[in-house]
Amino acid sequence: MLIWSRKGRAALGLVAILLFALFFLLPLVAILMSSLSRQWNDVLPTGFTLSHFTNAFHGGSKDSLIASLTVAFGSSLFALLYGVWAALALRQYHFRIQKWLSMAFYLPSAIPSVSIGLGALVAFSQGPLQMNGTLWIVMITHFVLISAFTFSNISTGLMRVSGDIENVASSLGASPRYRLYHITLPLLLPWMVSALALSLSLSMGELGATMIIYPPGWITLPVAIFSLTDRGSIADGAALAIVQVAVTLFLMLSLERVAKRLVQR
Amino acid sequence: MPLFLPVEQSTRHLRPFLWLLMPLLVLAVLFFWPLSLIVQHALSDDSGHIGLGTFWQVIESRRFLGALINTLQIACFATIGCLLLGSLLSLILEFTPFPGSRIIGRVIDTFIAMPTFLITLAFTFIYGSAGLLNGTLMSLFDFDLPPVDFLYSMKGVILAEITVFTPLVMRPLMAALRQIDKSQLEAASILGATPLKVILQVLLPAALPALMAGGSLCLLLTTNEFGIVFFIGAKGVNTLPMMVYSKALLESDYSVACMIALINIALSLGLFTLYRLATSRIGTRN
Numbered sequence: 001m002l003i004w005s006r007k008g009r010a011a012l013g014l015v016a017i018l019l020f021a022l023f024f025l026l027p028l029v030a031i032l033m034s035s036l037s038r039q040w041n042d043v044l045p046t047g048f049t050l051s052h053f054t055n056a057f058h059g060g061s062k063d064s065l066i067a068s069l070t071v072a073f074g075s076s077l078f079a080l081l082y083g084v085w086a087a088l089a090l091r092q093y094h095f096r097i098q099k100w101l102s103m104a105f106y107l108p109s110a111i112p113s114v115s116i117g118l119g120a121l122v123a124f125s126q127g128p129l130q131m132n133g134t135l136w137i138v139m140i141t142h143f144v145l146i147s148a149f150t151f152s153n154i155s156t157g158l159m160r161v162s163g164d165i166e167n168v169a170s171s172l173g174a175s176p177r178y179r180l181y182h183i184t185l186p187l188l189l190p191w192m193v194s195a196l197a198l199s200l201s202l203s204m205g206e207l208g209a210t211m212i213i214y215p216p217g218w219i220t221l222p223v224a225i226f227s228l229t230d231r232g233s234i235a236d237g238a239a240l241a242i243v244q245v246a247v248t249l250f251l252m253l254s255l256e257r258v259a260k261r262l263v264q265r
Numbered sequence: 266m267p268l269f270l271p272v273e274q275s276t277r278h279l280r281p282f283l284w285l286l287m288p289l290l291v292l293a294v295l296f297f298w299p300l301s302l303i304v305q306h307a308l309s310d311d312s313g314h315i316g317l318g319t320f321w322q323v324i325e326s327r328r329f330l331g332a333l334i335n336t337l338q339i340a341c342f343a344t345i346g347c348l349l350l351g352s353l354l355s356l357i358l359e360f361t362p363f364p365g366s367r368i369i370g371r372v373i374d375t376f377i378a379m380p381t382f383l384i385t386l387a388f389t390f391i392y393g394s395a396g397l398l399n400g401t402l403m404s405l406f407d408f409d410l411p412p413v414d415f416l417y418s419m420k421g422v423i424l425a426e427i428t429v430f431t432p433l434v435m436r437p438l439m440a441a442l443r444q445i446d447k448s449q450l451e452a453a454s455i456l457g458a459t460p461l462k463v464i465l466q467v468l469l470p471a472a473l474p475a476l477m478a479g480g481s482l483c484l485l486l487t488t489n490e491f492g493i494v495f496f497i498g499a500k501g502v503n504t505l506p507m508m509v510y511s512k513a514l515l516e517s518d519y520s521v522a523c524m525i526a527l528i529n530i531a532l533s534l535g536l537f538t539l540y541r542l543a544t545s546r547i548g549t550r551n
Contacts, residue, residue, distance in 0.1 A: 016353075016363075019353070020369045024373055025372070026387075027428065028387065030390040040395075085284075085288050088284070090285065106541075110485075111534075112489035113491060119303050122299060207495070212514060238386060241383050245379055
């Protein structure tokens, strides 16, 4: 459309393929190759092996996979409840007040993750809410980091849900509670599912804040990958990273498929 | 009847507030309270007095100034890189599609779900001292030392951030480009406009809000990026988040760590405001 000559279009296509290969494809291929080979001391890696992947499902690596999934699901479900609650409560206010109050819920996404981690360390390692060294401090930190994104997704969804259906339900005599459970929440469900998908992926990949507060018993995948590569087992780290990406993508894609089916219904 | 009305109205005003109190309370305890403790630690010295002592100590230290300049440099160069690469790829993928261009677009989009440090890990295999590129060059030209040595420097960080954050520029940009009426472009080129002129006078004005939104989001995320810098482990590249981490965990100097975190938060809040302004412009245009 922009370029009409055949040669020009072919040249541009080639440029795009080269840039894509250099910036995006090559890193993926490199990670995959290193995780599948015995050693990489020469130009290309040598010796095919699946041992790095079997390592990823044993011992400390398996524990960190379980830890990451526990933290991701715990914090995401809590964030979902909180996001739905906050968005529904805010909707009853005038548009102007809504705009200002919602800034408070967006604010955590404006704070660097390392600073959120530092804040949690300072606040929760002593005093009334002491939970240093427990799973809770990781969950809470992840919750704070993802809460703004969940809230944003849910309130966007709530804006698209037409008020007419709810008004009809009310005028037909539905109580507020009945209306919430049978009208509003089912209409909101697709956005809730996609908010869950996003927050799971954010929590699975979080490193900055977790590095500061992680307790010895709950080492998440990114932290485990870092300590593997730091110790020199880069191939094991690469395999674990692939496992992490695969699990995250699987969760996201299946939740997004659920969300799409809910919209069509 | 009139007797009941005031009561009914007052509960109507009170109830939304009670509902809102619950999430606000969660936010206050889990987010605002730790944030206020950071401010408190940053502004009080060892003996507990409130003052700007730590602030001047931090501002005058060479290491902090270096970290601040590094952070800003990395953020600016990485954002410019993301905008250039993202614009070029979006324009080609959208306006001169070729076999496979849709798959390329989808693969780039999945990078949004990937952890940032993954790319750094990959880069050590490609550009590291014993990696693919250096290995090839050394066996081809008989170098004694690895000839390509930029990974463990600021350039390596910038290159990794360009790869990680370009998809965030492309997503809104592709959406904006898709909405442009294609007949406008045809009309412009039939009337004799060169491709460059079409890009500058037709596409750029229409895509500007999306570019601003993507660019300001990049600026925010590159300023606060931790994983990439941490995984590269470059000794010379110290950024603000890196310094917060090392001051707090390695040196246990909490008041300085909190002061640097506070400065980082202030910078980040400024960039967040910029991002909100940019996205609200998209909202009014569509």
